[in-house]
Amino acid sequence: MQQKRxxxxxxxxxSVVLMLAKFGAYFITTSNFILTDxxxxxxxxxxxxxxxFSIYLSSQPRDINHPYGHGKVEFFSVFIEGTLITIAGVTILFKSAYNLFYPHEVHNVVKGAIIIGITGAINGGLGFYMIARGKSLNSITIEADGRHLLTDMVTSGGLVVGLSLMYFLPYLWLDSVLSMGVxxxxxxxxxxxxxxxxxxxMDEADFDTVEHIVKIMSDNRKDAWIDVHNLRAQNYGHEVHIDCHLTLPNYFDLIQVHEEVKSVEDLVNRDAGQHVEFFIHTDPCLPKCCHYCNMPNCPIRAEAKRIEIPWNMENTTRNAKHFELDGAV
Structure with a gap:
């Protein structure tokens, strides 16, 4: 968590240093185009x-009011960032439209282009770094901030090109048109x-996370894990919460059931690259499971195994044992 902070x-x-530099470029040039940046x-x-603040809050331990922790504040942080960006863009759009009809002269275009180019390069380097670190630390906040900086790099690059056009094509309306595009x-x-x-x-399904978890379980599948279904994932900041149903042989005692559940948790946490908390509901197997069950020397087998049902998004996320999936049998 200290790394994130x-x-x-x-x-x-x-950002503070670059903001001052950009406003300096605006006061030098009086360009609406630079004002957008x-x-x-x-x-x-x-x-x-x-x-x-959101990273600080998300690092706080769970409490009685937040049993799943405070990780979702990171989504709120991204919402605030997106909202502020949108408001800035709309404001600049209206100002540029106004100046399109009431243009004013722009000064020191070359100096402004140099300042903006330097700030854009710095933002780009920092943005790539933050995206990489955000993914490795599983922080949507850091990744979103990095993507925002990359957006700033792109707009700065467009500004340098546009300011160059304004230098060679000194049309007053060009400043407003370019700023509207940005x-x-x-x-x-x-x-x-x-x-x-x-x-x-809104707990929208994260298909990439679910697919990754399913692949880990499938690649390391034990014979006793007859099927997994009703698998769902929720992201809470740097943690993932997963609940699912795991079908086990119905003659397992409570200790064996507990060991199999723990082995699923240990496996996924070892290979997932992030902390995963499981809530696993165990189901007893039924005679209808026998035709796809791998359990050797089963004392209650009703029929021999005759098909292999792979674990994938289709049959692990639906709320039904595999024999209930018409398309799987």
Missing amino acids: TIVLIALAV AAESVVNVLASAFAF AIYIVITGYKLIRRSVGGL
């Missing part, structure tokens, strides 16, 4: 500050972040 603090400090840098600072791009980026955060807050 350090990364966000670095991003916050860099300067306004987004304000969002960078606010987003990094809230990201630091503003639209900013709004789209903000929408994507909002959409992702809402999906997390």
Whole structure:
């Protein structure tokens, strides 16, 4: 958790310095085009500050009011960031539209382009670093902040190209037209972040996570694990909570059942690359399970095994034992 805080603090400090540089470029040039980048840098600072708070809160231990921990605050952090980006983009869009009809002269275009180019390069390097670290630390907040910085790099690159055009084609309306294009791009980026955060807050299915967990269990499947079904995953910050039904031989005693459940938890936590908390409901096998059961020397087998049913998204996420899946038999 200390690594996450350090990364966000670095991003916050860099964002403040770059924000001041961009506003300096705006006051030098009076360009609305540069103002789009300067306004987004304000969002960078606010987003990094809230990201630091959300990471601090998500690291707090579970309590009676938050039995699953505080990890979902990271989705809220991303929502705030996306909202701020969208507001900045819409504001700039209206201002640029106004200046399209009431243009003003732009000054010192070359100086402004140099400042913006340097800030864009710094944001790009930091953004790639934060995305990589966000994935390795399983932090949606750090990853989202990194993607925001990459967006800033792209817009800065567009600004340098646009400012170069303005230098060689000194049309007053060009500044407003280019800034409107960048503003639209900013709004789209903000929408994507909002959409992702809402999906997390609404417990939208994370198919990549589920598929990864299913593959781990399938590749290491034990004979006693007759089938897995009704598997669902929820993300709570850096943790994943999974509940599922595991069918075991009905002659297992409670100690054997407990050992099999624990072996599933240990296996997934060893290979998943992140902390996974399981809630496993165990089902006893039925005679209808025999035709796909791998259990050797079974004392209650009703018929020989005759088919192999692979574990995949289709038959592990549905709320039915494998023999109830018409397409699986």
